[in-house]
Amino acid sequence: MTFKKIQVLLLAIFISSCSYGQPATNGTVKDYFGSDRTISEVDRFLQSKMDSLHIPGLSFALINNGDVVHHKTFGYADRESKKPVTSQTIFEAASLSKSVFAFFAMTYVEDGKLDLDKPLYEYLPYPDIADDDRYKKITARMVLSHRSGFPNWRFNEPDGKLKIYFEPGTDYKYSGEGYQYLAKVLREIENTDWEGLENIFQQKIGSPLNLEHTVFLQTPFTRANKAIPYDENGQRLTPSMNNREFGAAYSIHTEAADFSKWMIAVMNKEILAEESYSELFKRHSKLPNNERDVYYTLGFTSPEIPGTETNIYMHNGNNPGFTCMYLLDIEKDWGFALFTNSEFGQDLGNELGDYLIPEPK
Numbered sequence: 485m486t487f488k489k490i491q492v493l494l495l496a497i498f499i500s501s502c503s504y505g506q507p508a509t510n511g512t513v514k515d516y517f518g519s520d521r522t523i524s525e526v527d528r529f530l531q532s533k534m535d536s537l538h539i540p541g542l543s544f545a546l547i548n549n550g551d552v553v554h555h556k557t558f559g560y561a562d563r564e565s566k567k568p569v570t571s572q573t574i575f576e577a578a579s580l581s582k583s584v585f586a587f588f589a590m591t592y593v594e595d596g597k598l599d600l601d602k603p604l605y606e607y608l609p610y611p612d613i614a615d616d617d618r619y620k621k622i623t624a625r626m627v628l629s630h631r632s633g634f635p636n637w638r639f640n641e642p643d644g645k646l647k648i649y650f651e652p653g654t655d656y657k658y659s660g661e662g663y664q665y666l667a668k669v670l671r672e673i674e675n676t677d678w679e680g681l682e683n684i685f686q687q688k689i690g691s692p693l694n695l696e697h698t699v700f701l702q703t704p705f706t707r708a709n710k711a712i713p714y715d716e717n718g719q720r721l722t723p724s725m726n727n728r729e730f731g732a733a734y735s736i737h738t739e740a741a742d743f744s745k746w747m748i749a750v751m752n753k754e755i756l757a758e759e760s761y762s763e764l765f766k767r768h769s770k771l772p773n774n775e776r777d778v779y780y781t782l783g784f785t786s787p788e789i790p791g792t793e794t795n796i797y798m799h800n801g802n803n804p805g806f807t808c809m810y811l812l813d814i815e816k817d818w819g820f821a822l823f824t825n826s827e828f829g830q831d832l833g834n835e836l837g838d839y840l841i842p843e844p845k
Contacts, residue, residue: 514548516818516841523554533835534558539826540714541569545740546840550751550817555741561711561825564720574697574706574737575823576713577808578801581700581736582663584689584746586628586783589666590760591688593624597673600625600763608672610665612646621652624669627662628782629768634661656769656780660733667732678730685730692755693745698738700730706737711825713805721805734803740821747810750797751817765797765814789841800830809833 512520526546534542541559545552557569592598604610604627605620613619618633626632633648635641637660649657671681682701690698697705713721727735753761767779767786777788784797798811807829812819820840822833 513546513553514818515839516813516816521840526554527556529839530556530832530836531558533832537826537828537831538718539824539828539832540718541573541711541826542822542824542829542832543569543571543573543575543740544823545744545821547744547748547751547812547817547819550748552741552744552748555744557740561709563712563714569711569825571739571741572697572709574710574739575808575825576710576801576803576806577736577738577743577823578734578803578806579660580738580743580799580801580808580810581732581734582628583783583797583799583810584698584736585663585667585700585732586764587746587750587756588685588689589624589628589670590756590764590782592670592673593763594757594760598624598670600628604665604669607669610668613648616648618648618652622662622665623653624666625768625782626653627659627666629780630656630658630662631769632659632662632665633657634659634665636660656771663733664729664731667730671730678728681730689746689755693749695738695742695745698736698742698746700732700735700737702727702737710737711806713803713825714827715805716827724804738823740823743810743821743823744819747812747819747821748817751812751814751819753814800833802827802830807833811837 511523513523513526515521530544540563541561544556546554557571557573559569561567561569561573589598593600601623603620604622604624610619622632631653633650633652635647636658638644638646641647646661674680674684679701682699685700699706710723713723715721749755764782767781769780771778771780779786785799786797789796795813795815796811798809801808805827806825807827808823810819810821822829822836824832
């Protein structure tokens with residue numbers, strides 16, 4: 485199975501340049517299996533696919549041996565005004581938020597403030613679903629592995645109401661609603677508001693990892709430097725996310741080099757204890773209807789790819805006019821991050837995955 489096919493299955497669940505980090509040696513970088521690729525070859529590939537998919541702009545970072553060896557930006561943050569994407573351009577990371585939020589939630593487990601297997605209603609009753617007693621069985625572990633029974637978002641339901649589709653813990657259903665319930669629990673634990681929770685995220689994760697502009701709640705900088713999103717027809721959209729909610733499932737804003745700092749921290753097992761990483765990477769949900777095994781852990785997707793060990797963790801993201809993905813291998817210390825202001829960034833990610841993780845011969 486090609487990486488592209490794996491990505492298609494995963495989707496069922498839901499120009500200027502600069503260098504960054506350690507420079508690539510002799511103008512070359514390594515693909516997943518350790519073969520040399522010249523930087524110019526990688527850039528030509530990205531530019532070609534970006535042109536064929538009519539993607540306005542993108543930010544890309546490649547990690548080899550735990551360092552960013554290549555960071556490149558292409559195209560336009562605002563196509564109409566010809567404003568280029570730069571290392572300062574901010575993208576919506578959409579569902580990549582889930583991986584970072586799960587990481588953040590584990591700091592509460594380590595502090596003894598959150599038990600992964602304690603029903604969340606014991607921390608915070610939830611009036612929105614109080615008419616269904618099954619919600620009292622939902623735990624943080626179920627939420628983070630998409631086993632709560634909640635739908636993705638209630639506004640997609642015919643009646644617009646939150647509901648439970650199965651006995652919590654017995655099946656898999658991708659759910660942003662579950663993540664947001666857990667965010668409300670953390671806010672309750674801290675006796676704070678959304679801005680307070682963002683401040684705590686920065687204290688626990690952002691500042692220690694030197695994440696300069698990776699935020700759940702937007703700042704004046706992210707608003708001023710945010711790329712313009714474009715729909716599937718290439719039409720300009722009005723940036724819609726001026727969020728005042730800490731969107732655990734959807735609201736992180738970032739760019740490839742900054743986000744890579746968090747990826748490298750995961751590779752190096754920083755911030756969290758070994759036991760917490762074991763919990764994060766433990767496979768809880770096997771995704772249905774796949775030709776090959778694909779799992780959801782706590783906040784990460786973990787696919788089986790021929791010729792590799794099972795150390796790959798990744799996530800896709802899709803908000804209107806923004807699509808993105810990252811992939812990392814915690815043993816090889818290898819990975820990449822890709823952010824676009826287009827509906828076709830996932831397609832580019834599929835092609836990029838096949839290019840950088842070729843099928844073994």
